[in-house]
Amino acid sequence: MPESTAPALPVTFRPARTRAVLLTAGVTMFVVITTVGMMLEKLGPGERASFVFTATLFLGVLVLLARPKVVADEQGVTVVNITRTRRLAWAEILRVNLRPGDPWVFLDLSDGTSLPVLGIQPGIAKQRAIQDARALRGLADSRGSGAEQG
Incomplete structure (x- = not known):
């Protein structure tokens, strides 16, 4: 992208x-x-x-x-889910996934785990969620370790 x-x-x-x-x-x-x-x-x-x-x-x-959100800045991403907040550096994000039928975006992380991102969910506004997922994927690809993997 x-x-x-x-x-x-x-x-x-x-x-x-x-x-x-x-x-x-x-x-x-x-x-x-x-x-x-x-x-x-x-x-x-x-x-x-x-x-x-x-x-x-x-x-x-x-x-x-109503609390979930994702904040992306130059240093990385802050994922705010219902009860937890997690800060990630761009290099920790290997891939941004939003497959058909997924309730929200998932991040594949460099430690081998996957993190749900409730701040981007296709429930009521499917097209908006797809646009947001593509934008986050573009940011992760251009700034993170995903850029080196091709």
């Missing part, structure tokens, strides 16, 4: 539509559950607090699910 197709650095890849849906659903659920809890007249303060706590818990889970 020619380097001219690679985006300018730094660049952040994230599933924007999925993130918007998750955050909108989370805020909506929080408002609805909290409102219902406050409107029920027979509930005591503890029961109302449990409604707010439950709404906050749902919102927190959806915020975690």
Whole structure:
């Protein structure tokens, strides 16, 4: 892949539509559950607090699910998944994979492992995920050890 197709650095890849849906659903659920809890007249303060706590818990889970992203800069890539963040140098990335049917991109690493990259996923926006995967592949090929392997 020619380097001219690679985006300018730094660049952040994230599933924007999925993130918007998750955050909108989370805020909506929080408002609805909290409102219902406050409107029920027979509930005591503890029961109302449990409604707010439950709404906050749902919102927190959806915020975690909306967290994934990939940040590429001159030194390497930072992969932020649901609960973990991992920093990789360009030389550690051998290949960027997004095969048909894959739920997200996978990175083949120089230590023989594979790292899922939830920040590029074809769920709602398949064409965008394909473009992002190609862009990340172009960056990895032009900057990493993949360039030496041919």
